[in-house]
Amino acid sequence: MTDRPTAGSRIRILIEDTVESTDSGTLRTTGGVYIESLGKPGAVTLQILEPGWQLGDIVHDGRDQLVRIDKGDGVHVWQRPNGYVTYDDEISLASLRVIRPATP
Template structure:
């Protein structure tokens, strides 16, 4: 085996991290992994080890308790006690500590 993969190499890449965002096939993780394209459907297998944030989840970000809501257009965000809406990219997901998991 060579030190680095070359064209034609079959590889298995295991990344265990937290999803920061997933938009239009682009995946970013809190650990800094950035995958621009996941290729054709079925080309990449993603195994979800635990569920992401669900509507009604309550977390603490070190300052406030936040609740996961749908802001009315299908976009899920965090709402602070003062009503201010915080998008996922406006907070460090690594700083969020689960207070209460919503009943599903």
């Protein structure tokens, strides 16, 4: 087998990381992996190893205590004590320290 895949090669890619952001078929992880398109349905199999952030989670980013909220349009963001909204791609999600997880 060659060191690098060539056109026509069948491959399997295993990535274990934390999702930093997702948007319209793209995926970015905290480890720097960026997948521009997940392709046609069924082309990529994703297995969720643990759930992501939930509404009501409270975390600390080294500066402020943040709470996970729905900003009113179905988009989940972090809200700072001063009311400022922080999107997932504006913060290092891997560095967040959980203060209190949301209660079910």
